[in-house]
Amino acid sequence: MAKIFSPLAASTANASHEFLLATPDRRLRTQGALCELERGPLISLRERVERFFASRTDGIPLLVGALPFDVLADDYLFQPAHEVSGESKLSAEGPAASSRWIVKQEPAAKDFAEAVSHCVKALSENAGSASHVRKAVLSRSLVLESDSAISIPRLLGRLAHDPSVTQFRAPLPQTSALQPSLVGATPELLLSKRGATIVSHPLAGSSRRSADPVLDRQAMRALLASEKDHREHRIVTEMILDTLSPYCLTVNASEGTTIRSTASMHHLGTRIVGKLKDEATPVAELLALLHPTPAVCGLPRREAADLISRIEGYDRGFYAGAVGWIDEVQNGEWYVSIRCAEVAGRHARVFAGAGIVVGSDPQKETEETSAKFAAMLNALGIDEQGRPLQEHAA
Numbered sequence: 513m514a515k516i517f518s519p520l521a522a523s524t525a526n527a528s529h530e531f532l533l534a535t536p537d538r539r540l541r542t543q544g545a546l547c548e549l550e551r552g553p554l555i556s557l558r559e560r561v562e563r564f565f566a567s568r569t570d571g572i573p574l575l576v577g578a579l580p581f582d583v584l585a586d587d588y589l590f591q592p593a594h595e596v597s598g599e600s601k602l603s604a605e606g607p608a609a610s611s612r613w614i615v616k617q618e619p620a621a622k623d624f625a626e627a628v629s630h631c632v633k634a635l636s637e638n639a640g641s642a643s644h645v646r647k648a649v650l651s652r653s654l655v656l657e658s659d660s661a662i663s664i665p666r667l668l669g670r671l672a673h674d675p676s677v678t679q680f681r682a683p684l685p686q687t688s689a690l691q692p693s694l695v696g697a698t699p700e701l702l703l704s705k706r707g708a709t710i711v712s713h714p715l716a717g718s719s720r721r722s723a724d725p726v727l728d729r730q731a732m733r734a735l736l737a738s739e740k741d742h743r744e745h746r747i748v749t750e751m752i753l754d755t756l757s758p759y760c761l762t763v764n765a766s767e768g769t770t771i772r773s774t775a776s777m778h779h780l781g782t783r784i785v786g787k788l789k790d791e792a793t794p795v796a797e798l799l800a801l802l803h804p805t806p807a808v809c810g811l812p813r814r815e816a817a818d819l820i821s822r823i824e825g826y827d828r829g830f831y832a833g834a835v836g837w838i839d840e841v842q843n844g845e846w847y848v849s850i851r852c853a854e855v856a857g858r859h860a861r862v863f864a865g866a867g868i869v870v871g872s873d874p875q876k877e878t879e880e881t882s883a884k885f886a887a888m889l890n891a892l893g894i895d896e897q898g899r900p901l902q903e904h905a906a
């Protein structure tokens with residue numbers, strides 16, 4: 513019989529299993545791990561979670577962790593040892609690492625722009641066919657190396673300067689001597705479920721913010737007026753509404769599409785709220801239907817994912833997946849893992865993607881990924897070339 517959970521040795525149940533999800537409303541921080549959920553693909557998450565809570569009676573009735581982008585890849589969830597309450601030290605002040613960095617673009621920005629051109633061509637060519645991909649999200653990464661260890665508490669301290677986003681850290685499966693963590697500050701709620709109420713707040717369609725208030729307002733107005741960005745956005749909201757509606761008595765986006773701004777980006781966002789027909793519907797069942805949404809993958813999903821894996825050229829791992837928690841009644845809250853980096857020791861890999869539709873401009877999409885890198889790079893105190901930023905250099 514398959515094992516439902518793996519109790520961890522005392523040596524493993526230590527600070528390497530720090531988890532944090534600090535949303536604008538609530539902060540969940542845990543330390544240590546009692547046991548890991550049996551790992552598996554998203555389709556079996558609901559069943560694994562049910563079996564876990566049916567057989568496990570000790571400890572906090574909670575699982576926290578991360579889902580990868582690829583629905584066929586194994587997730588990584590665990591039962592935390594302790595919940596840390598109150599305003600105890602989530603973060604620390606000071607630079608996240610020394611100011612000497614080596615940065616390698618993977619892929620190079622110019623190769624990414626070429627991949628976007630290629631993608632736009634593929635989207636235009638198949639228009640009209642049943643498997644026609646209407647949108648695909650392409651990403652690139654920066655592989656960073658510092659000459660000293662990267663402090664995750666300090667990184668989180670800097671990310672917390674932006675109150676509009678959800679800071680997170682989640683341990684990732686150990687692949688070498690060091691346990692990597694996924695660390696970031698996401699603006700995007702994939703799904704929350706509490707009782708019969710479900711909420712999703714997808715984002716798609718973006719522009720970089722400007723320090724100049726006049727230019728910043730212009731950027732916002734241009735985004736609100738952009739046909740291409742609204743088309744890109746609607747693909748996401750329609751998919752989420754269509755997916756959730758069979759489960760809901762009511763589900764709607766009554767506030768409409770509005771600007772959702774972080775410290776560095778403006779996005780088009782639509783808050784979707786639903787009342788479930790059956791409040792016992794497990795959050796994991798809904799996650800398996802929603803993830804990955806066209807905000808990070810595309811439409812149709814399978815064809816877009818195939819196109820991405822052909823064009824992108826690297827494994828996204830847990831980037832563009834989700835981080836969150838599930839409790840014993842299968843309520844839960846999951847955020848899209850974007851504006852993030854995989855961090856281990858002196859190394860980090862930062863990711864950023866952009867939605868591509870017919871009409872996307874390769875240079876603008878490349879610039880959009882640079883703008884999206886900025887949230888993590890600002891927190892690390894460097895620019896895209898690894899040079900120290902002026903405000904952090906002192």
Ligand SMILES: C=C(O[C@@H]1C=C(C(=O)O)C=C[C@H]1O)C(=O)O
Nearest residue numbers: 716717718807850864865866867
């Ligand atoms: C893929 C990312 O962001 C997603 C893509 C967006 C877009 O294409 O406009 C906007 C927000 C996110 O849903 C990322 O930040 O890496």
